[in-house]
Amino acid sequence: MSRLNTPAVNDVPAGARQILDKVGAQLGFVPNMFKTIASNPSALEAVTTLQATMSRVLDAKTRHSIALAVSQANDCSYCLAIHTYTSSTFGGMSSEDIDLARAGSSVDPKRAAAARFAQQVVDSNGQVSDADLAAVRGAGYTDSEILAIVTVAVQALLTNFINNVNQTDIDIPALDSSATPG
Incomplete structure (x- = not known):
C-alpha cells in the first residue's frame, strides 16, 4: 500500500490537474505515481517538465x-x-x-x-x-x-x-x- 498521501482529484490544485489531464491523454490513464506527486504541484511540474525535455534527447x-x-x-x-x-x-x-x-x-x-x-x-x-x-x-x-x-x-x-x-x-x-x- 502506498505510504504517501494521494490526494483526491478534487483536492488537486488546478495547475496540477491540468498536468494530470495531459499525462492521462498521453498514456491513456493517469498512473498512481503522478497522482501521488500531484500533492506537491511544484514536484509534479519538475518531474513532468524533465520528462518532456528529455524526450527530445537520444532515440x-x-x-x-x-x-x-x-x-x-x-x-x-x-x-x-x-x-x-x-x-x-x-x-x-x-x-x-x-x-x-x-x-x-x-x-x-x-x-x-x-x-x-x-x-x-x-x-x-x-x-x-x-x-x-x-x-x-x-x-x-x-x-x-x-x-x-x-x-x-x-x-x-x-x-x-x-x-x-x-x-x-x-x-x-x-x-x-x-x-x-x-
Missing part, C-alpha cells in the same frame, strides 16, 4: 533502455512495470529487448552500451571509471550524448526514489519477479 528505445536498466538497478517494481508498459506500447520494444535492457544490455550494441553505462553511473554513484567512459565513447556516443545518458539515468533515479519511498501501488500489470534478468 526512444535508448531512453527506454536506460530507464529499464536504472529501474532494475534500483529494484523499483513500479518503475519497471510502467517502463515495460511504455517501452512495449509506445516504444515498440520486444519482450526480449525489454529483458535485455533490464540487465543493462540490448539487441542493438550501441543501445547496450548506453544501458550498461547508465547502470555504471547508478552503481558507482556517478564515479564512473575512465574505462566506462571509453566503452560508451567506443560505442559511438559523443560527450554531448553521454551527458544525455546521464540525465536520462537521473530522471529515472528521481522517479525510482519517489516510488521506492512511497511503495506506490502498481496500477498497471506487475512484472513476474521470477523473470527478473541478471
Whole structure:
C-alpha cells in the first residue's frame, strides 16, 4: 500500500490537474505515481517538465533502455512495470529487448552500451571509471550524448526514489519477479 498521501482529484490544485489531464491523454490513464506527486504541484511540474525535455534527447528505445536498466538497478517494481508498459506500447520494444535492457544490455550494441553505462553511473554513484567512459565513447556516443545518458539515468533515479519511498501501488500489470534478468 502506498505510504504517501494521494490526494483526491478534487483536492488537486488546478495547475496540477491540468498536468494530470495531459499525462492521462498521453498514456491513456493517469498512473498512481503522478497522482501521488500531484500533492506537491511544484514536484509534479519538475518531474513532468524533465520528462518532456528529455524526450527530445537520444532515440526512444535508448531512453527506454536506460530507464529499464536504472529501474532494475534500483529494484523499483513500479518503475519497471510502467517502463515495460511504455517501452512495449509506445516504444515498440520486444519482450526480449525489454529483458535485455533490464540487465543493462540490448539487441542493438550501441543501445547496450548506453544501458550498461547508465547502470555504471547508478552503481558507482556517478564515479564512473575512465574505462566506462571509453566503452560508451567506443560505442559511438559523443560527450554531448553521454551527458544525455546521464540525465536520462537521473530522471529515472528521481522517479525510482519517489516510488521506492512511497511503495506506490502498481496500477498497471506487475512484472513476474521470477523473470527478473541478471
